[in-house]
Amino acid sequence: MLRGNRARQNLLLVASYIFYGAWNPAYLLLIAACSLWSWGLGFGIYHATSRARRLGYLWVSLGLSLGALGYFKYAGFFVENTALLFDLPSITPLEILLPVGISFFTFQAMSYSIDLYRGRIEPCTSLRRFLLYIAFFPQLVAGPIVRATEFLPQLERPLRLERQNVIVGSQIFLAGMAQKLLVADQLAPFVDSLFAQPLLYDSVTLWLGLVSYTIQIFCDFSGYSLMAIGSARILGFHLPENFRMPYLSRSIAEFWRRWHMSLSFWMRDYVYISLGGNRTGPVRTYVNLAATMLFTGLWHGASWNFVFWGAAHGIGLIIHRLWRQSRPVQDSATLIGQFVGWALTLLFVMLLWIPFRAPDFTTAYLYLSGLFGPSGKVSWLSPTALLLLTAVIMWHLLWLRARIQNWALFPIAEPWRPLPAIVLFSAMLAIILFAPIGATPFIYFRF
Secondary structure, eight states, rough: OSSSSHHHHHHHHHHHHHHHHHHHHHGGGHHHHHHHHHHHHHHHHHHHHHHHHHHHHHHHHHHHHHHHHHEEEEHHHHHHHHHHTOOOTOOOOOHHHHHHHTTHHHHHHHHHHHHHHEEEEHOOOOHHHHHHHHHHHGGGOOOOOHHHOOOOOOGSSSSOOHHHHHHHHHHHHHHHHHIIIIIIIIHHHHHHHHOOOGGBBHHHHHHHHHHHHHHHHHHHHHHHHHHHHHHHHHOOOOOOOOOOOOGGGGSHHHHHHHSSSHHHHHHIIIIIITTTSSOOOOOHHHHHHHHHHHHHHHHHHHSSHHHEEEEHHHHHHHHHHHHHHSOOOOHHHSSHHHHHHHHHHHHHHHHHHHHHHHHHHHHHHHHHHHHSHHHOOOOOOHHHHHHHHHHHHHHHHHHHHHHHHHHSSSOTTTSHHHHHHHHHHHHHHHHHSSSOOOOOOOOOGGG
């Protein structure tokens, strides 16, 4: 009903702030402040007459964003570990409510400042547009992480509802909704029970639980990303792809090019390259890889489990790089080589999901030891888990087949054709009949 870009952008901005404020109105001040200092200091970075001044403005902007992220996300972790290290029982743990989505909108703000410093973009002259870039509601609380170079140019063209965008966006949203409600949420009770008491269950059950969590976290997070991308597409915005069948990766490096792609590429461009990347010799390259993955692990949460998870992935990337440099390319290009690479990568990723999911190292150790050694006596071959595992395997095989044969697995632009119509109707019917009454919170909300 509104006419003109300014009015439509104002509506989206107000809607985004209402959406975020519905969780906790007090934290609207935080996202507004983060937006204001990034926007204001951006002009200083761009117009500074010397490199030293530009760098100074950049560090102030990054310091404020990292300071907010550090206080809300890591202050309690730091105080708790300091008290343990120096045996200070009088220090009580800090109780700080973690703002939803802070890891995402602070990273968007920092990428804007860094891109300005590197001369890749010009400053956004409209405060309204910049506020909308930081707070855009579809991807605000769990990504994908959108860069200013991807989003701000879209605000310069006319905003309008278009039939094709509504058709495609609605189906992308529906695909994400099906992943979340029909797969991730159905597996959650089974996975939660096993990780709560891993000593009770036998090895076969624990392996099934690990496979189930591997599927759950993918469908949960990929489901959110698709719903974000779909709802943005309905409104006329194109957000970046965030997942590309990561469990088909044939190396750990390929996995990180397919998993949470917006975070992986952010870490590559703003952390790894800033540290020197692979331009400073092999030893420094390995140090940069390890540091980047440690930072990636810590980004996920204030826990030693995440630090270990990130460090292990960093070691995996270093080993893969060393192996790739020492082996002929054709060795890994053979069918057997590709299969072995895929199997080892998937096993490595799955085993590291254990410390990622477990609440502490003790639970992670008990679960891991139960996979390979003496374990409990309870056998629970969940029919739901087995059914969904079969469905996910078939889904991946169909995706591979479609890629090899060069045909569209799901032609979402033409839903009136018989096959897409059947798929759409089946998905909606399945959601109505089988979706749980109360959806479980998205896993990545806590990050």
